[in-house]
Amino acid sequence: MLLATNPPPFTPPESVTEILYGMPATDPCRLLEKQPSPRRQEWLEQQNAYARACLSAIASCGRIRQCVEELLVAQVFCDLERSAIGTSVWGREKPLSQDTGGSSR
Numbered sequence: 001m002l003l004a005t006n007p008p009p010f011t012p013p014e015s016v017t018e019i020l021y022g023m024p025a026t027d028p029c030r031l032l033e034k035q036p037s038p039r040r041q042e043w044l045e046q047q048n049a050y051a052r053a054c055l056s057a058i059a060s061c062g063r064i065r066q067c068v069e070e071l072l073v074a075q076v077f078c079d080l081e082r083s084a085i086g087t088s089v090w091g092r093e094k095p096l097s098q099d100t101g102g103s104s105r
Helices: 038-056 061-073
Strands: 016-020 023-027 076-084 087-092
Touching: none
Parallel strands: none
Antiparallel strands: 016 023, 076 087
């Protein structure tokens, strides 16, 4: 799917101007704030379908999804001993058999 030939679904402007702290503030996306709203729900479904079509067109999408799922369930640690200039090093915990640089925590 080429993004140039298939643009995202149209977002209808629904500007509302309010006075906040004595200043006018215009919100061009008020539609997205109304919950629940049939128009908002329809817009969300269209955007989700568009995003899914774009992502499924990426050849490595399955591998990317797998990596993200692994990261979401991974145990995370902070190794302060390997810190550089006061910053922490974050990573996934690995079993000892997979650890290449020392002990597992």
